[in-house]
Amino acid sequence: MVVAVVFVLIVIGSVVFHFLSPWWWTPIASNWGYIDNTILITFWITGAVFAAVVLFAAYCLWKFRHREGHKADYEPENKRLENWLMGITAVGVAAMLAPGLFVWNQFINVPAEATEAEVLGQQWQWAFRLPGADGKLGLSDTKLVAADNPYGIHPDDPNGRDDVLIEADYLHLPIDKPVKVLLRSTDVLHDFYVAEFRAKMDIIPGSVTYFWFTPTRTGQFEVLCAELCGTGHPYMRGGVVVDTQEDYDAWLAGQSTYAQLYAPEVLETAQLQ
Known part of the structure; x- marks a missing residue:
């Protein structure tokens, strides 16, 4: 009892x-x-x-x-x-x-009007890439990752020259605009997770995974790695800031492109032409 x-x-x-x-x-x-x-x-x-x-x-x-005088019935199947x-x-x-x-x-199923944003996971930090004025992300390959090309962007792809690179900083996104998040890893398995967005996805070495969401509230949100990725896993944190369109445009105007940061000679050649 x-x-x-x-x-x-x-x-x-x-x-x-x-x-x-x-x-x-x-x-x-x-x-x-x-x-x-x-x-x-x-x-x-x-x-x-x-x-x-x-x-x-x-x-x-x-x-x-148990009660005195009572006997259990045996019923193996019912x-x-x-x-x-x-x-x-x-x-x-x-x-x-x-x-x-x-x-x-x-x-x-990503909405047709969604913009793209790339997330690059590596032990143990986040980096982000946004398309430039052409609206297209340049081709990339982890085999091209080097000290002077940490994103592995193909130097001969013209679409990559104006890609906006965000290193050791917060990714900004405009409110109420759908975004397709492309996920790449340069080393091991990671997982991009923002609790307030309720959406996450594994980042698998050698492939590009994705998910999409529409930010509905301005503010600053913490990015966590939701997959054990090594001894520095607990410290692999970043941030996403959701802005109004005006604030987002102002922030974006102050960012640097791939050509400006890692390929100035490519930029100079393009300007001369």
Whole structure:
């Protein structure tokens, strides 16, 4: 009986803690409220199953407790009960998976009007690249990464000359404009994560992964690496600043391009031509 009471108290405590907990999500700053809703659906379904299973265990401990003169019945199979359990389980799993598949479909289909921003992950810092006036990012390759070309931009690609490079600084983005984030790594597996945006993606060496979001709140947000990437992993932090369009334009005008920083001779040749 004591164990049954403990089980009931565990369920009550878990429900109360869920509603009164001081630890909850940071205020959302992007369009991905769908992800929050999907997580809430999962919480409700798994929470209901947890409560039902624990309370049923408590009921069994009370109902079938040892009593003089009572003998347990042996029933190895119950097809009706098994069918009910399989059906309820299938409905529950489908209810958790369906919203996630719906959100994933949105997550991988980037709006046509989205701009691009590249994130370069390396042990243990972040770097960013934005397209220049031509609106196109230049070709890049990790094989070209060097001290005088840390982004691995192809020097012969004219689209890369005006690419805006942000090193050891914050990435700025305009509010209410969708952005496709292209993710590259120069060494090991990383993961670009901003809690307020609710969106993240692994950065896999040798490939370019992506996700998209629309910033919906101005402010400064911390970038974390959500994948263990070595001894300096806890210190791999950066920042994203969401600006009004006017502030973003002013910031962008003060940034340097690839040609200005690492290929001045290319820039001079282009100007002479």
